[in-house]
Amino acid sequence: MRKNYWKKLLVSMTLVASMLIGVAGCGGDTTGDATPTQGATSGETTNDKKDDTAKKDPVKVDPVNVFGDYYVTTDNITLTYWHYEDQGMADRMCEAFMELYPNITVENKVISDMSTDLSAAAAAGTFPDVFEGTDSDTALANMYWADITEYWNADPENKNLMPTIDEYGIGMFDTSVRFAAPMRYWPSAIFIDRNVIETLNLDMPRTDWTWEEMIQLIKDATQYDPDMQYFGLGYYNRLDSLYGIAAVSKDVRQIKGEFGFNGEDFDLQYWAIGEQQFSDLKLAGYVAPQQSTQEMEDWTGDWDTWFGATGRVAVFSEGFWTYQNLWGVEGYQEQYGLDIVPYVTPNVIDEKEHNVISTMYMGGVSTSCKYPLEAYLLLKFMGWGIDGWKVRNEIYADTTITNDSGTPLKNAQMPVPLTLDETVWAGYKALFPQDEDRKPYWDDYFASITRPVPYGWYNIAGYWNFCDQYFNSIGIHDLVDNGTAKAADYTEEATRQANYYHADAMITYFGPSGYNVLSDAELAKYQAVVDSFLN
Amino acid sequence: MSKKEKKQKKPKIKVGKLEKREARAGYFFTLPWVIGVVAFLLVPLCQSFKFMWYNIRITPNGMIFNPVGIGNFANIWHEDPEFPQQIVTYIWQTCLEVPIIIVFALMIAIMLNGKIKMRAFFRLIFFLPVIIVSGPVMNMLVSEGAATIPSMNVQSIVAAFDVFFPTSVANSIGEMFSNMIMTLWYSGVQILIFLSALQKVDPALYEAAKIDGGSGWECFWKITLPTMKPMILLNAVYTVIFLSSNEQNVLITMIESAMFSGTKEKGYGYASAMAWMYALVITLIVGLFALMLGSKKDVYDKKAKKFKKLQKKEERIKKRVIRRGERHAKKVARNKHKYTTYDGSGDY
Structure with missing residues (x-):
């Protein structure tokens, strides 16, 4: 009995000890991670922290005038930067920034999921000073982004950015305040496989082609072949998104975003035409099957084949990164018998200069940051700044610099510069094919992408709520794509819903319960939209 | 003697040293759980109860609470x-899967308890899935289709059940069949619990039953199953909780995604409301199983109780008869000499 007692006691003590060690371990980790981050978030100077001063010798610098009357702090500070960049690239960029401002330490982290990571950080009091996001609704609804208008306006470098950024107020969300800035930009792109065009005895289209010419090419290039069918179009980006931006002359409607958004309200009639046209192409068999589908297996005999590697598709509606990450990788095109060149997203009307729909991550300085000027400089360096892009170009040009997967950094989600600075662009263009045969295509393409318009979720308040709770919840794309409904059937109701969600979000985000930056007239205008919808 | 006096005179039993030690050991064993609850559960539980009445915006500078009732x-x-919709599906699936897991676990436990070669090895094999399903490995296996039986035509099964049941029920049954392998993989812990319970059944009971000519089948129904009944309830509760909180559960994913959703409608408040509704449903299911499998007194206890009741009743009647007799005797005594006969000779 006595022996049993001691045995029980020993087991129970061990369990308790292991539990306590676990608890203590958790506490230790939290303290270890949180202290520097919290310090950084709150913007406390590192002079107060023994650990940080031990790591980094105190640096004495003279105040640096960055622009206007703005001087960078001389304190040793730490800024935290959360992003979607390749970790290797971000580390190098942070090092370059710290060389430029020796008294500033930058800690960076890759965001795995914006909502989850940032909500958890906000709840834990470890919010980053600077971050980029893929969903502006989340950032605005929770007031993550601080007002950076004064820095933006005072910074002369911002006068030489792509014109739509200021013209359409990208990052201002239809207010007079700049909450965010475009950080990284990937324009949509149409690519053409010249080998397919040649095999099918078709003519290459002119580079300033129109929408109708593109549709005709897609139809012409869809041909039966006993070995393997040719398809006119392979898509990642749906054509309706491209059409919605390219459809209208600015004299008719100044479209600043998806679904015919002009800065005040939506008009989905332009989207509906593109949606229906795309659906008709799919139903008529002009569009190549997607990866991991039965149709793909029937076509190629392999479930996992990607249409872009078949050599049987003429036109691709792809993300810009597809070229850099796949087709641009050395030996890839030769392996699959491809000859890919970029094309401008065609305009419906034959205008030379037009907008291009784009993926555009927005970045901002957080409302909890105590060094907003320094954080703004970091934001600019990592995003659109000339200094940052010069560093980027050097890193991208050196193909020996690779990420953890062994991929050269220029083949790992390389974005497009947002500045129009010629030095930056000269370095950037040099990263693309320079042979006489292909270079003109790239030059034409780059010349055509200077008027970006971001997808809705980057720049329109309430856009994601509309998609989540109306558009996607009833599955409009699927209904139109499989022919059970016509896009035009949804135009009126979808416009009404989109306007409501936008107006409601504007009141919530920028009204008295949010940033409180709207005038009474603006509030009344949005309230009228909400009221008319609810009644 | 009054009731109060009786109570006072009730002998006080002093707790022995052994009992005290055992109680201490018991507290030590439950201490990790108590610490866990106090440190990690109590505060979030109360917080989530508060949160569900608010719309919460988590800004970098703190939380903004907007009461929404x-x-x-x-x-x-x-x-x-x-x-x-997912709640309804979850209720059906849980009610279907729990009996399957319990029956399967019991069968395997009985087999593993028998005298077979490499018994320890087989016990290990059946416990291994517990380690696998508790981590992200299971998600990868599911995504590779390892949870389904490839040759099983689930659509035909759904179509067959759709004739007799509502579509949501038929779909739940179909879902259960398509995840059959995974369902069976969830039986590891239950097998272990049943096995330990089986090993505690007194072999003398089986021996006595066999001497009386009881077959294996009869022994199972009359000895094994009644003895295992508390363990069946324990396993049923464990299985409900496991199915309700594992990574494969869609509702958990929904609550988590609502919690971290940055949209103005969702967030911590919305997710807390979801979680409390879900917790209520789980409690009801656990209650349902507890009602079905909760310990009912067995037939021998019932008979013994009935017999005792009868005995008490007889005693009461006996006492009443005695009391009546005594009363009657007293009455007779009182009336003695009171009445005389006509002839004056004496009593009636």
């Missing part, structure tokens, strides 16, 4: 059709 519940039921 039952607004979060209304939103869930009116504007988020997926959650109620």
Whole structure:
């Protein structure tokens, strides 16, 4: 009995000890991670922290005038930067920034999921000073982004950015305040496989082609072949998104975003035409099957084949990164018998200069940051700044610099510069094919992408709520794509819903319960939209 | 003697040293759980109860609480059709899967308890899935289709059940068949619990039953199953909780995604309301199983109780007869000499 007692006691003590060690371990980790981050978030100077001063010798610098009357702090500070960049690239960029401002330490982290990571950080009091996001609704609804208008306006470098950024107020969300800035930009792109065009005895289209010419090419290039069918179009980006931006002359409607958004309200009639046209192409068999589908297996005999590697598709509606990450990788095109060149997203009307729909991550300085000027400089360096892009170009040009997967950094989600600075662009263009045969295509393409318009979720308040709770919840794309409904059937109701969600979000985000930056007239205008919808 | 006196005179039993030690050991064993509850559960539990009445915005500078009353519940039921649908599916699936897991675990435990070669090895094999399903490995296996039986035509099964049951029920049954392998993989811990219970059944009972000519089948129904009944309830509760909180559960994913959703309608408040509704449903299911499998007194206890009751009744009647007799005797004594006969000779 006595022996049993001691045995029980020993087991129970061990369990308790292991539990306590676990608890203590958790506490230790939290303290270890949180202290520097919290310090950084709150913007406390590192002079107060023994650990940080031990790591980094105190640096004495003279105040640096960055622009206007703005001087960078001389304190040793730490800024935290959360992003979607390749970790290797971000580390190098942070090092370059710290060389430029020796008294500033930058800690960076890759965001795995914006909502989850940032909500958890906000709840834990470890919010980053600077971050980029893929969903502006989340950032605005929770007031993550601080007002950076004064820095933006005072910074002369911002006068030489792509014109739509200021013209359409990208990052201002239809207010007079700049909450965010475009950080990284990937324009949509149409690519053409010249080998397919040649095999099918078709003519290459002119580079300033129109929408109708593109549709005709897609139809012409869809041909039966006993070995393997040719398809006119392979898509990642749906054509309706491209059409919605390219459809209208600015004299008719100044479209600043998806679904015919002009800065005040939506008009989905332009989207509906593109949606229906795309659906008709799919139903008529002009569009190549997607990866991991039965149709793909029937076509190629392999479930996992990607249409872009078949050599049987003429036109691709792809993300810009597809070229850099796949087709641009050395030996890839030769392996699959491809000859890919970029094309401008065609305009419906034959205008030379037009907008291009784009993926555009927005970045901002957080409302909890105590060094907003320094954080703004970091934001600019990592995003659109000339200094940052010069560093980027050097890193991208050196193909020996690779990420953890062994991929050269220029083949790992390389974005497009947002500045129009010629030095930056000269370095950037040099990263693309320079042979006489292909270079003109790239030059034409780059010349055509200077008027970006971001997808809705980057720049329109309430856009994601509309998609989540109306558009996607009833599955409009699927209904139109499989022919059970016509896009035009949804135009009126979808416009009404989109306007409501936008107006409601504007009141919530920028009204008295949010940033409180709207005038009474603006509030009344949005309230009228909400009221008319609810009644 | 009054009731009070009786109570006072009740002998006080002093707790022995052994009992005290055992109690201490018991407290030590439960201490990790108590610490866990106090440190990690109690505060979030109370917080989530508070949160569900608010719309919460988590800004970098702190939380903004906007009281909405039952607004979060209304939103869930009116504007988020997926959650109620998933709750219904979850109820059906749990009610179907729990009996399957329990029966399967019991069968395997009985087999593993028998005298077979490499018994320890087989016990290990059946416990291994517990380690696998508790981590992200299971998610990878499921995504590779390892949870299904490839040759099973689930669509035909759904179509067959659709004739007799509502579509939601038929779909739940179909879902269960398509995840059959995974369901069976969830039986590891239950097998272990049954096995330990089986090993505690007194072999003398089986021996006595066999001497009386009881077959294996009869022994199972009359000895094994009644002895295992508390363990069946324990395993049923464990299985419900496991199915309700594992990574494969869609509702958990929905609550988590609502919690971290940055949209103005969702967030911590909305997710808390979801979680409390879900917790209520789980409690009801656990209650249902507890009602079905909870310990009912066995037939021998019932008979013994009935017999005792009868005995008490007989005693009461006996006492009453005695009391009546005594009363009657007293009455007779009192009336003695009171009445005389006509002839004056004496008593009646």
